[in-house]
Amino acid sequence: MEKTFLQTKKVMLVDDEPDLLKMVSAILADDGFENIVAAATVKAAVNVCKEEKPDLLILDVMLPDGDGFSLMRQIRQFTNVPVIFLTAKDEAADKLAGLGLGADDYIVKPFLPQELLLRVYAILRRCYKEESNIIKLEGCTVDFSRAEVKRDGKTIPLTAKEHVLLETLARNEGKIVTLDALCEALWGDNPFGYENSLNAHVRRIREKIEVSPSKPVSLITIKGLGYKLNIRK
Amino acid sequence: MKSFTRYFSKYFLSFLSLIFLLVILNVIVFAGTFYGNITKDYGDSSPRRLLEETIADSSASGISDTAREKLRSHNIWAMFLSPDGQCRWAVDLPPGLPAQYTIQDVAVFSKGYLQDYPVFVWDDAEGLLVLGYPKGSYIKITGNYYSRDMFKAIPLYFAGILILDLLLLFAAYYLSKIKVVKDTAPLVSSIKALADGKTTSFSVKGELSEVAESINKASQILSRQNEARANWISGVSHDIRTPLSMIMGYAERITTNSDAGPAIQDQARIIQRQSKKIKTLIEDLNLVSKLEYEMQPLQKEQIRLSKLIRSYAAELLNSGIPDAYTVDIDIAPDTENTMMECDTRLITRAISNLVQNSINQNPQGCKIQLALKNVNGCLTLIVADNGIGLTPEKLQELKKKPHYMESTDERLDLRHGLGLLLVRQIVETHNGSMKIDTIPNQGYKTMISFPYIHQPPPPKATVH
Numbered sequence: 001m002e003k004t005f006l007q008t009k010k011v012m013l014v015d016d017e018p019d020l021l022k023m024v025s026a027i028l029a030d031d032g033f034e035n036i037v038a039a040a041t042v043k044a045a046v047n048v049c050k051e052e053k054p055d056l057l058i059l060d061v062m063l064p065d066g067d068g069f070s071l072m073r074q075i076r077q078f079t080n081v082p083v084i085f086l087t088a089k090d091e092a093a094d095k096l097a098g099l100g101l102g103a104d105d106y107i108v109k110p111f112l113p114q115e116l117l118l119r120v121y122a123i124l125r126r127c128y129k130e131e132s133n134i135i136k137l138e139g140c141t142v143d144f145s146r147a148e149v150k151r152d153g154k155t156i157p158l159t160a161k162e163h164v165l166l167e168t169l170a171r172n173e174g175k176i177v178t179l180d181a182l183c184e185a186l187w188g189d190n191p192f193g194y195e196n197s198l199n200a201h202v203r204r205i206r207e208k209i210e211v212s213p214s215k216p217v218s219l220i221t222i223k224g225l226g227y228k229l230n231i232r233k
Numbered sequence: 234m235k236s237f238t239r240y241f242s243k244y245f246l247s248f249l250s251l252i253f254l255l256v257i258l259n260v261i262v263f264a265g266t267f268y269g270n271i272t273k274d275y276g277d278s279s280p281r282r283l284l285e286e287t288i289a290d291s292s293a294s295g296i297s298d299t300a301r302e303k304l305r306s307h308n309i310w311a312m313f314l315s316p317d318g319q320c321r322w323a324v325d326l327p328p329g330l331p332a333q334y335t336i337q338d339v340a341v342f343s344k345g346y347l348q349d350y351p352v353f354v355w356d357d358a359e360g361l362l363v364l365g366y367p368k369g370s371y372i373k374i375t376g377n378y379y380s381r382d383m384f385k386a387i388p389l390y391f392a393g394i395l396i397l398d399l400l401l402l403f404a405a406y407y408l409s410k411i412k413v414v415k416d417t418a419p420l421v422s423s424i425k426a427l428a429d430g431k432t433t434s435f436s437v438k439g440e441l442s443e444v445a446e447s448i449n450k451a452s453q454i455l456s457r458q459n460e461a462r463a464n465w466i467s468g469v470s471h472d473i474r475t476p477l478s479m480i481m482g483y484a485e486r487i488t489t490n491s492d493a494g495p496a497i498q499d500q501a502r503i504i505q506r507q508s509k510k511i512k513t514l515i516e517d518l519n520l521v522s523k524l525e526y527e528m529q530p531l532q533k534e535q536i537r538l539s540k541l542i543r544s545y546a547a548e549l550l551n552s553g554i555p556d557a558y559t560v561d562i563d564i565a566p567d568t569e570n571t572m573m574e575c576d577t578r579l580i581t582r583a584i585s586n587l588v589q590n591s592i593n594q595n596p597q598g599c600k601i602q603l604a605l606k607n608v609n610g611c612l613t614l615i616v617a618d619n620g621i622g623l624t625p626e627k628l629q630e631l632k633k634k635p636h637y638m639e640s641t642d643e644r645l646d647l648r649h650g651l652g653l654l655l656v657r658q659i660v661e662t663h664n665g666s667m668k669i670d671t672i673p674n675q676g677y678k679t680m681i682s683f684p685y686i687h688q689p690p691p692p693k694a695t696v697h
Contacts, residue, residue: 017475023482030486088474090519092532092578109474110512113485176547180540193570222550224562225543 003032006124010035012054014045014071015086016064024058024086027113028120042066042074049075056124061087061094072101082127084119086111125171135170136232137218139211142166149208156208161186161201166209169219169229178226202227248406252399278307280353280371283364287311293359295322310350310365313357314339321360345373416441423448431527432456459526466522470515477515481508513589517651520582524658531576531662538573538580538612539564542603545581549588557598560588564605571612573683575663583659586652587616587679594677595620608682617678622671631669656681 011033015021021038028036037052039045042065049057057075061068072083084105085098098106104123107116133144140151147163149156158166168185169177183194186201202221206213220228276282283304290300293313301324304311312323312330318339320332330348339361343354347363351371355362419435423445426433432452436445487493487501523529546560554560584603591601599620606613623631636654656679660667665683 017479019479020475023479023486026486027482030489088471090471090474090516092530108516110477110481110508110515112509113482175551178540178543178547180537180543222547224564225546225550 003121006121006128007032007034009033009055009124009128010037010052011056011058011120012036012045012049012052013038013058014040014042014063014068015060016040016062017060024116027116031117040064042071045071046074049081050078053079054081055128056120057081057083058086058120059083061085061089061098069097069101072098072103076102082123084123086116135173137209138230138232139218140209142170142209144170151209158205158208162205162208165198165201166205166229169227170231173229173231176222176226176228180226182226245406252402278309280364280366283307283309284353284355284362287364288355288357288362291362293321293357296324304364308367312363312365313359314361314363316360327365420444420448423452427452427455432459460528463522463526463528467519470519473511473515477508477511481505481512484508514651517586517655520579521651521655521658524655524662529579529662532578533574533576535572535574536577537570538575538614539569539571539605541577541580542584542605542614545584546603549585554592555598558592559600561600561602562604563602565607568605568607568612571607573612575683579659579662583656583681584614584616586656590652591616591618591620591677594618599676608680611682611684614681614683615678616681617676619676622673622675622677624673628669628671 011028013021013024013036015024015038018040021040025036025038035054037048037054039048040063042063045059045063057072059068059071063071068085068087075081075083082104083102084107085103086107086109087094087098088109090108095106095108104127105119107119135142135144140149142149142158144163144167147158147160149158164185165182168182179195179198182198186198187194202219203213206216206219209218210216218230220230222228273279287296287300287304290297291313293315296311296313304324310323310325310327312326313321314334315321318334318336320326320334323332327348327350334342342352342363343361346352347365349368350365351368351373352363352365354364420441423433423435427448432455434449434452436442484501484504488498488505490498493501520529542564543562546562550560588601588603591599595618597620599618602615602617604615604617606615631653657667660681663683665681668680668682670678670680
């Protein structure tokens, strides 16, 4: 899941504040994004969106000739491009309205540039998966499309649950995923009392991917919280 | 409500004294009115006195002149009957009255009237003295007789009547008191709510409806003002957001811009840090004012607090806090599946504020512990650190001093900082309570207890 692949995506910004447009463009450009387009009104945004076909929209809610929610509805009529709202409106109701429309994220100003970048990457990663479904770990590789672990020339198959578990962790590489989130991914909405089963699955995965399962370096336990997966670059 | 009961008890004594005074007054007025009549009835011209005087001044043979004059001056006639009913002598005997009386005649008139003259008799050894008063001057009760038992019962009867009256009076008083208290209860509680700065609306029928209307009106004005204030704060914080985003964004760009010298980068870092403080402040301010004026709609849902704590901690660690801080999670097994109805966003905010407090108070780093325990049936969330803590004076200050958001004083020593105030408000909206424990140089601990524990059904089988 290389950053450079994500940075080729075209990002479109819509905000009526020229200084803010300039700044967000600069933040994205500094981090390596090459294709950035901008618009300041609802009308211009619809046109630019049709012409440029961006891969990600970052919308303000309050615009001079309308609001970001209605803009999103108009754009949704011809494209399913992911949308992030970046707005000064912090009411829970606004947030729900935005996410309810199907927006992928809702960031309230003032925001930290790093935070914006992280969320942009997260959404791009989710929406535009790289072709390859192979990750490299310490001492082995995991091929998700074939549900296999390759280690020392041997091929070890993953069970369905192990596959889901590893994939959930890989999608959040280097980040802690809570027990609750893992249980939900494995068993659905009501994961009471599944922690022991989760432990068992983690143990079996470690036997497949870790060089030394009792001293794991890839699939790490974060005590009391959850697990995280370290992926080799 | 209590004060009202006191108010009425106090007035009950006055009420009793009033009844007492009334009785005394009645007696005095009665005595004053009838004093004249009574003295006349038992005075000089009273039948008894005149009978005694006349009998003393007369005999069967005649009457003295002075006695005759006295009778005349009072318009009274007299006659003396011998034992056989013959009139021996008479003074001014009205014409038409016979001079001879039978035993039946005597029996009849001695009790009452003789030809409409009220007459009084005196039994003398020689005969019977009869005095006749002018017609209509006295009423004689001719046909009355009462049983002894009835007379004996009279005191009892009066006492009974008195007690019954008192009971009735008391009952009327008590019932009216209850009615007034009942009618005014919503008024009193509304006024109390107004006094606490809360808004209220209620309806009362009858005489008090006007008062109720006024209170509702006052409440509406108050709520409009609160709304205006909250909107004002929300508007200002909204308008600060975009410019602040730019300050923060450009400051960060300067810190990473190699064209700027280290001194300029340092200054940009200061701008960054201070902007972050403003960011936290406006985020808190808006929420605090909304909670304060009860304008924050709560989005309550049943959640597991254990899950919320883990998800917050994971987010905190994933966002990358400095290595000097460690985060420990300690969730007691019996609280793991406990459900609680709460607004996830608000509770997360409260935990976040407490953790940020620990981080801000301990720039040198510290161990932060997030724990969930069952303490005496209360679901208790603990955020603790092993940092510098607070001195007892500082803790006292935190507990006692009013916050500037809640005070109209213009004191200079009001408490500042919105973080803890927000935590307290969030805890209160969830009916919880909050306790702070601190030992200087050993740590700072906040315990938040929520009263109700709702246990979910037992977990399903655990093997898959």
